[in-house]
Structure formats: C-alpha cells, structure tokens
Amino acid sequence: MELPYEVLVYLFKYLPKSDRKAASETCRAWYLAANDQCFLKNKVAVFFKTPLTDELVSPLNIFEESPIIYYNYLFNEVEISNKQNDFWNKMGEHIKCLTLRNCDICEKVFVYMLQKCTNIETLNVQSCKELFMSGRLLEGKTEGFLTHNLENLKSLSLSGNQYLTDALFNRFISAAPALEELNLSACSLQFHLGLVKKFYPPSINIFQNPSESVLTFYFILQLIISRAEKIKRLQFSCTLIDGAALKSLSEVQDLKLESLQVHSCDQLTNTGILALTSHQTSLRELDIGLCTRVTDQSLVHICNNLVNLEYLNIQRCRAVTDLGISELHKLTKLKSLNISQCELLTKEGLENGICKEENKRLEELDINSLNLDQTGLIMISERLPNLRSLNLSYCFNAVTDTSIQVIFKNQLLLQTLKMSHCDKVSDAGLTGMGKVEAEGGEDRPIMSNYDDAHATPRIHLGSRAEEEIVRDARRKRDVMRMCEKLSMDSYTGYSLARMKSLKELDIGGCNRITDVSLTYAFNFRELMVLNLSRCQQITYVGIEHLVKNCPSIEYINLTDCYNLNDEAVKEIVRDLKRLKQLELRGCNQLTDKTLEAVRMHCGKLQFLDVQGCRNMSPELACSIGSLPTLHTVLMSKPGPYIADGQKNRAPAPAFLPALMRKLRLH
CATH class of the missing domain: 3.80.10.10 (Ribonuclease Inhibitor)
Structure with missing residues (x-):
C-alpha cells in the first residue's frame, strides 16, 4: 500500500534537507513528494566547474526535461555562451533567483538571459569582471524590455566587480523599481569629495549623466535617497566606507534599514556608528566585524538604541573591552552573537552582559579565540541553555574536559559545535568516564587530569615530550578500561553522544582524541560535517566504528x-x-x-x-x-x-x- 502524496509531503517536512534528498532517490513517488512546491522555494541548482558547452551531454538538458521546475540557479566558475539559449528559452520564466559567480560570460548572452528571466526577484552577479570591463553592459536596454523584466527584482548583488561604474550601476537600478536589497561589497567605491566635484559639477543632473569612469558613494547615496522608503538591506563590506559616509547614509530621510553589513571596513569609526544607532533604530542585523576602529563607545550606543537587534557581529573589534560587552544584556531580542577574537574580553564582561541572567533567546554564539578560563565557559553553558551553534575554537584555557562535560550536560539542542585546536580535551572528557569526589561527598565527572597520583613515584629520565606521550598512553588505557567495564557500579559522566541533534562537529587539532572517543562517544545519525584534522592518534579501529554510527556524514x-x-x-x-x-x-x-x-x-x-x-x-x-x-x-x-x-x-x-x-x- 502506497502512502498518499499529501501524507508523504507532510512527513518529509520533518526531515532535514540531506535526509529528504536521500529519500527522494527511493522511487518516483518519493522523488515527486520531496520536490513539492513547499520545498522547491529553498532549493538551489548549483553548477560548479561544470562544462555546459557540449550540447549532447550538457547537464542543463536534465533540468529542461525534468518534471520538477527549479526556481533558483547558481553558476560558479563556468562558461556560459549562446549555446545555452534553449535553456533560457524554456526555463527563464520560472527562475526567481539567479547567481553568476566568477563566470565567463559575454554581454550579449547576459542580456539575452535577463530578457528571458521575466519573473526574477534576486540577481547576483559576483566577480564577473569581463562582463563589466567594456563599460557598455545594458547600454540602451534599460528603457526597453528590461524595465518590464526586472520590475519584480528585490535583491541585487554586484559584489566583487572592480570595473563597476556609476553608469553601469545606474543601468541596473533604473530597470529595478522595486529594489529592497543592495550588495556592493568588495567593489572599488570612491569616497573622496574631489572626485565628486570633478565628475559631478553643481549644475549637472547626476542621473542623466552618471560617470563611466568611477563608482562613487555620492551617486549611490543619491539613489538611496530617491528610494529611501523601499531600501531595507545594504551591504558595503570590504570597502573604504568611513564614519562620515555612514553618517550621511544613516541620516537619509524615510530610510528604515533592517540589515546593514559593513564587515572588514577599516576606515569605519565611532562617528558613523553613533549616527547609525541614532537614526536607524529598526535594525535587526548589524555586521561590523573586523572594523578595528570600533570601540566601547559604539557598542554602548548599539545596546542602548538598537533594541530590536537579533544578529550582531563584532568579530575582532579589538578595542572593545568588558565595558562595552557588559551592555549586551540590554539586547533582549538578540539571537546570534559573534564576539570572536576580541582579545580584551574576559569572564567578567560576559558575566555582566549576555550571562547576567538566564538567556533563553540566544541561539548562536561565537567566542572563538577569547581569553577565558574553564569557569567562564561553564558559566556560559549554564546561563545559555538554548544554544544551537557554539564556536569555542582556540579557547585553549577554557575548553577542558571539565568544561565540556558541563556543555554536554546543558546544551542538548546544539547542532553545531566547534572546538578546534583545544588540545586540553581528551577521551575522558568526550566519553565522560570515571569519577572524582567533590566537596560535600558529591560525585562529579572526572576529566583528563590524570596525573598518576597513585603511581609509584619515580624519576623520569626522558624528555618532557616523551613524558607527555607516556601520560597520554596511560590516559587512553584507563579510559578504555572504564568504557569496556561499564556497569551499574561505575560512574558515567556526560558523553558527547548525548547531543543527538549534532550536525556539525569540529575537533581539529585536538590531538589527545583517540579511537576510544570515536568508538564510545560518536553516535550521531544526523551528523553531516566532521573535522578530525590533526587528530593524529586515530586509526582504522576508530574509523570503523565512526562510519557505522554516523552514516549521514x-x-x-x-x-x-x-x-x-x-x-x-x-x-x-x-x-x-x-x-x-x-x-x-x-x-x-x-x-x-x-x-x-x-x-x-x-x-x-x-x-x-x-x-x-x-x-x-x-x-x-x-x-x-x-x-x-x-x-x-x-x-x-x-x-x-x-x-x-x-x-x-x-x-x-x-x-x-x-x-x-x-x-x-x-
């Protein structure tokens, strides 16, 4: 008896993407159910380094003849020529999102593609320098068919195109009246006022005579001013945007941004951030990572004014200290936070900030390379019970067998755990074997602090490295014995295996991890991404158990x-x-x-x-x-x-x- 189509679709909604894809290969009925319309809106057909020029074996033919219609296509490092025109003729009207990344494509073919994609909503043209090199792209086309074809375009990305100019940019924008999102990251944006005076004298109409030589922030700002009520999301990452430019952008009348990304903008100063927090209070996402001039002053104003913020990235803002981090408790809607590589942060700042009280809203936390100890990490684990993603990489002193036991106890919802190069972690921590007697007679899990206290004292004649090797071998032997002799009278701590929802695990560089952990602590049916790089003690024995217990990798x-x-x-x-x-x-x-x-x-x-x-x-x-x-x-x-x-x-x-x-x- 076959299940009805509607029942299959309902069941597939509970499966992760990878499992749903595997299930679609079972039979035709399951294939059709796994590609129902409710799933297709998020599916992307990716062509990476794929030869498309051969008409007989072109993979595009598969999509042309398929009963399933895909709406999103990504072409990465491929050559697109007029030999694929049949594909655009057949599928163009169905395409909602089109991404061209590092592609070899000429202007004529690109225009033909846009002509056929009549319902496109998202267009990403990234690092396709040959397409913009002549400066004639879309010339004379924006007043014709493109005005109708791009009327539904809501998101435009022209990132990484060094030959982009005001004239080229204007041709795209003039054909897209409904634009809400704009991405100009890694473009050669010019902010110098001397260039503005040179190319745009006071008497000139900038929209009728845009420069064909440079891409100026002044021109982009004027365009944003003219469409302030519709623009919601902007990306200027990896550009020379400074405090004055961000201030002028923030003060645009009727502009209510929801997302702003200015990642890796070294010229950005507190002046721009202060203006941003004063005028764009509707922001929900803010990325100022690697903006090295940002200080506590900016963070204090962010926490006081941007009360709707859900995502905040201040990665490697090295001037930020505990004074600024202590204000984070005011962002009551915050779901994702990246404070990695902020060298001046300590446990006290986190304790007064995101850990001031139990925080059940925060789901993603990146504290990579922070200078914390294990008590700081234990505090984080106890105060943030609903984390889905946690990055602890390079927290050498914080990540120990003691602290990760607390994580395994409290963070049962984790889907991503990264603790790369935390070399104090061993099999004892991952498996949770052994016990120690705490004060008050209460038992708690033992960690890897095996110091052979009960061994007969003797002088070690080898080097310190040799002594460490011997200690690791004894540690492995003891944990293995405990795992093998596990019974009711032996205490078991909190094993990594408790985290049943884990999909990504990074323990690269944790060289104390051996086959013992792979055998007794790895049992994840949904694990997709695993990094065991430089775990040099693992062998065939551990791999044999790993692949049987983690089949979805x-x-x-x-x-x-x-x-x-x-x-x-x-x-x-x-x-x-x-x-x-x-x-x-x-x-x-x-x-x-x-x-x-x-x-x-x-x-x-x-x-x-x-x-x-x-x-x-x-x-x-x-x-x-x-x-x-x-x-x-x-x-x-x-x-x-x-x-x-x-x-x-x-x-x-x-x-x-x-x-x-x-x-x-x-």
Whole structure:
C-alpha cells in the first residue's frame, strides 16, 4: 500500500534537507513528494566547474526535461555562451533567483538571459569582471524590455566587480523599481569629495549623466535617497566606507534599514556608528566585524538604541573591552552573537552582559579565540541553555574536559559545535568516564587530569615530550578500561553522544582524541560535517566504528591524520553513502589503493584533497577526475620522484583538458 502524496509531503517536512534528498532517490513517488512546491522555494541548482558547452551531454538538458521546475540557479566558475539559449528559452520564466559567480560570460548572452528571466526577484552577479570591463553592459536596454523584466527584482548583488561604474550601476537600478536589497561589497567605491566635484559639477543632473569612469558613494547615496522608503538591506563590506559616509547614509530621510553589513571596513569609526544607532533604530542585523576602529563607545550606543537587534557581529573589534560587552544584556531580542577574537574580553564582561541572567533567546554564539578560563565557559553553558551553534575554537584555557562535560550536560539542542585546536580535551572528557569526589561527598565527572597520583613515584629520565606521550598512553588505557567495564557500579559522566541533534562537529587539532572517543562517544545519525584534522592518534579501529554510527556524514576532514591507512579510507568511502568532500592531505601512509577505493565507491564525491600523500601515483590521482560528480582534485605536483636512489625526471603525463579543469596542483 502506497502512502498518499499529501501524507508523504507532510512527513518529509520533518526531515532535514540531506535526509529528504536521500529519500527522494527511493522511487518516483518519493522523488515527486520531496520536490513539492513547499520545498522547491529553498532549493538551489548549483553548477560548479561544470562544462555546459557540449550540447549532447550538457547537464542543463536534465533540468529542461525534468518534471520538477527549479526556481533558483547558481553558476560558479563556468562558461556560459549562446549555446545555452534553449535553456533560457524554456526555463527563464520560472527562475526567481539567479547567481553568476566568477563566470565567463559575454554581454550579449547576459542580456539575452535577463530578457528571458521575466519573473526574477534576486540577481547576483559576483566577480564577473569581463562582463563589466567594456563599460557598455545594458547600454540602451534599460528603457526597453528590461524595465518590464526586472520590475519584480528585490535583491541585487554586484559584489566583487572592480570595473563597476556609476553608469553601469545606474543601468541596473533604473530597470529595478522595486529594489529592497543592495550588495556592493568588495567593489572599488570612491569616497573622496574631489572626485565628486570633478565628475559631478553643481549644475549637472547626476542621473542623466552618471560617470563611466568611477563608482562613487555620492551617486549611490543619491539613489538611496530617491528610494529611501523601499531600501531595507545594504551591504558595503570590504570597502573604504568611513564614519562620515555612514553618517550621511544613516541620516537619509524615510530610510528604515533592517540589515546593514559593513564587515572588514577599516576606515569605519565611532562617528558613523553613533549616527547609525541614532537614526536607524529598526535594525535587526548589524555586521561590523573586523572594523578595528570600533570601540566601547559604539557598542554602548548599539545596546542602548538598537533594541530590536537579533544578529550582531563584532568579530575582532579589538578595542572593545568588558565595558562595552557588559551592555549586551540590554539586547533582549538578540539571537546570534559573534564576539570572536576580541582579545580584551574576559569572564567578567560576559558575566555582566549576555550571562547576567538566564538567556533563553540566544541561539548562536561565537567566542572563538577569547581569553577565558574553564569557569567562564561553564558559566556560559549554564546561563545559555538554548544554544544551537557554539564556536569555542582556540579557547585553549577554557575548553577542558571539565568544561565540556558541563556543555554536554546543558546544551542538548546544539547542532553545531566547534572546538578546534583545544588540545586540553581528551577521551575522558568526550566519553565522560570515571569519577572524582567533590566537596560535600558529591560525585562529579572526572576529566583528563590524570596525573598518576597513585603511581609509584619515580624519576623520569626522558624528555618532557616523551613524558607527555607516556601520560597520554596511560590516559587512553584507563579510559578504555572504564568504557569496556561499564556497569551499574561505575560512574558515567556526560558523553558527547548525548547531543543527538549534532550536525556539525569540529575537533581539529585536538590531538589527545583517540579511537576510544570515536568508538564510545560518536553516535550521531544526523551528523553531516566532521573535522578530525590533526587528530593524529586515530586509526582504522576508530574509523570503523565512526562510519557505522554516523552514516549521514557528507564532509570529513582527516588532514595530517598520518596513522590512517588504506583500509581506513576504504571503510569511509564504502559506508558513507552521502560523502561529498574528503580531505586526506598529509596522510602519508595512503597509497593507490585509496584512490582505487574512491573510484569504486564514491558515487557522489565532489571534492578530494590528497596533497602530500607521497605514496600515491599522480597519474592515478588525475584519472580520478573522470568521476562524473567530482569537480575538484587537489594533489601535489607530479615529479621528480626518487626510486632506488635515482631521481626520475620523466615529464608529467599529458592530461585531458576536461580533467585539467578539475585539478589544482600545489
């Protein structure tokens, strides 16, 4: 008995995207249900390094003939020519969102695309410098068909285009009367008043005579003034916008911004931020990360005035101290906060700010590289119970086996956990094995502070590194014994396995992690992204348990895990059916058997990194590029090689041009 279509759609709504995609491959009925209209609005068809010029095998033909109509398309590093005109003829009217990123496309083809995309709402043209180089793009077109075709355009991104000018920008804007979002990040915006006087004398009408030489903030500001009631979201990241420019933008009459991103703008000062907080009080998202001139003064005004803020990024605003962070408790609607790399922040600032009282609204927190101790992290874990994403990377002193036990106890809703390079974490913390007796006779979980207190005192004659190796070996042995002899009379702490919702885990550089953790603490049915780079003690034994208990992994990083062999990789590629990205850089035990296993079992692999795997044949590594889904292979430069004490200086093999597009030699 088959389930009705409506029932299937209802059930699929409870599945994550990856599971829904896997379910769609079961049968035609499930395929159609998984591609219902309620799911398609967020689906994107991605063409990355895909040859589109061959009419016989072009992947565009699949979408032309498919019964499912996709609304969103992304073309990244591909060549688009007039040979794809049939695709735009058939599918153009259905496209809602179109993104061209680093694409090779000429003006005539681009205009033809826009002519056919009559209902487009989002247009992203990023880093397509050849398209803007002549300065004639859309010339004479905006008064014709484009005015009608782009009347529904709400979001326009022209980021990363260094040849963009006022004239080119004006042609896009004049054809899009309903525009709400504008992204000019990484464009060569000019703010100098001398340029404005040169190109726009007082008597000239700037909209009738826009400059064909430069892109000026003055022109963009005048356009925003003319459409102030409609513009809601702006992005000027990686530009030279300064305090004066942001002040003039903030003071535009009738402008009510909801989102502003000025990430990596070194010239931005407190003057602009103060004006922004005074006039744009409706802001819900603000990104001023890597704006090094921002100080506590700005943060105090943000917290006092932007009471509707839900997302705030002040990454690496190094002048911000505990004085400013203490004001964060005033942002009662804040859901996402990034305060990473702010070197002057301490536990006291967080305690008076986001941890002043229990905060059930905050869902995402990035405290990467903060100078905290483990008591600070324990406080965060206890005061923020509803976190979905937590980044603790490079918090060397805060992330210990003691503190992560508290995280495993309280943060059961976490979907993303990053604690890269926190080398104090060991198997004892991840598995929660053992016990210690706290004051008052209460038991609490033991962490990795094994100091062999009960061992017979003796003088160690080896180096400090050798002594650490011996201590790690004993620690691993003790935790393994506890895991194997787990019974009712042995105390178990809080294991990583408690976090059933985990989808992304980064423990790269945590070199005390061994096969014990992979065997007893990894059991995640929804885990998709896993970083185990530089976890050099893991072997085939741990990988064998990992792939069985975490079957949904799509991206796995095993860089510099030099104890892994071919059998371990064979387990990975054979049992992880959804694997898309595999990084094996520096795993120098791997041989051609690994490549053969990849060729045999990886039906969905898109990215492979085998740099530094010196026992692999470069010819075989190149031939892997023939896999239909694989778009990138990273490998070391072939030759010269040493065999029997003699260098082999044979020339590198001749590769097919189609394969060369997939390969990156380092």
